[in-house]
Amino acid sequence: MSLLSLTSMQTNIGQYAVLHDVSLEVPEGGVFVLLGRNGAGKTTTLRSIMGLWKPSPGSVAFRGTDLTGLHTADIARLGIAFVPEDMGIFGGLTVEENLVLATANGTFDRDALARIWRLFPALETFWTKPAWALSGGQKQMLSVARAIIEPRELILIDEPTKGLAPSIIDAMAEAFREISANTTILLVEQNFEFARSLGRQMAVIDDGRIAHAGSMEDFVANKDLQENLLSLSA
Numbered sequence: 001m002s003l004l005s006l007t008s009m010q011t012n013i014g015q016y017a018v019l020h021d022v023s024l025e026v027p028e029g030g031v032f033v034l035l036g037r038n039g040a041g042k043t044t045t046l047r048s049i050m051g052l053w054k055p056s057p058g059s060v061a062f063r064g065t066d067l068t069g070l071h072t073a074d075i076a077r078l079g080i081a082f083v084p085e086d087m088g089i090f091g092g093l094t095v096e097e098n099l100v101l102a103t104a105n106g107t108f109d110r111d112a113l114a115r116i117w118r119l120f121p122a123l124e125t126f127w128t129k130p131a132w133a134l135s136g137g138q139k140q141m142l143s144v145a146r147a148i149i150e151p152r153e154l155i156l157i158d159e160p161t162k163g164l165a166p167s168i169i170d171a172m173a174e175a176f177r178e179i180s181a182n183t184t185i186l187l188v189e190q191n192f193e194f195a196r197s198l199g200r201q202m203a204v205i206d207d208g209r210i211a212h213a214g215s216m217e218d219f220v221a222n223k224d225l226q227e228n229l230l231s232l233s234a
């Protein structure tokens, strides 16, 4: 059984159908990459999984449990975290306070905190500083840290490398590699180089439809498909 199954999902925003018949099987473990051009429907797919948009018709199942109709908070409690594109952190609060607010009962597990400081040393350095004072990359790290401060089974991450310097992107890839050893990551990206270094399985969404799904290895070898679906030059 897949960890996450999307079945024939149609998501409407207002009067427009944004997703059409989206079906995807995300296996447990590692990084699953969802690629696609701007406006293809990547964010809408993640929001539909989290119950922020309600697909109709269609369904989302997590470990066989139907999520359709559940509230977002209940979906999160089942072990799914969402790192949105705008990162969802509180600029006026310190790094520590941002993490406290991401816990269910306001306390950290010491081991979880030690792991976060090891993955993202800047968060320890800036522990008592307000989040607005962090660099773009450090804010993104804080946003990912909020998602893993408590045990999760699946993390949905929306374009984490957008606007970041190459050295920060490399550090992010290292952190994602380690996180994905025990937590499945569904990664939405437009940065193909970053995505291909992490993903085992992948899909491309185009104009609200799944245009391709398969192994990253096969997609990397298929320059025509990359050109057609991502407008990347070979």
Ligand SMILES: Nc1ncnc2c1ncn2[C@@H]1O[C@H](COP(=O)(O)OP(=O)(O)O)[C@@H](O)[C@H]1O
Pocket: 013, 014, 018, 036, 037, 038, 039, 040, 041, 042, 043, 044, 045
């Ligand atoms: N809140 C919204 N209101 C109206 N249209 C939206 C909204 N969010 C997304 N869309 C439209 O849905 C399509 C897919 O958007 P999105 O899922 O954000 O794409 P991506 O994340 O792949 O760039 C786009 O055409 C976008 O304009």
Ligand SMILES: [Mg+2]
Pocket: 042, 043, 044, 085, 158
């Ligand atoms: Mg998006």
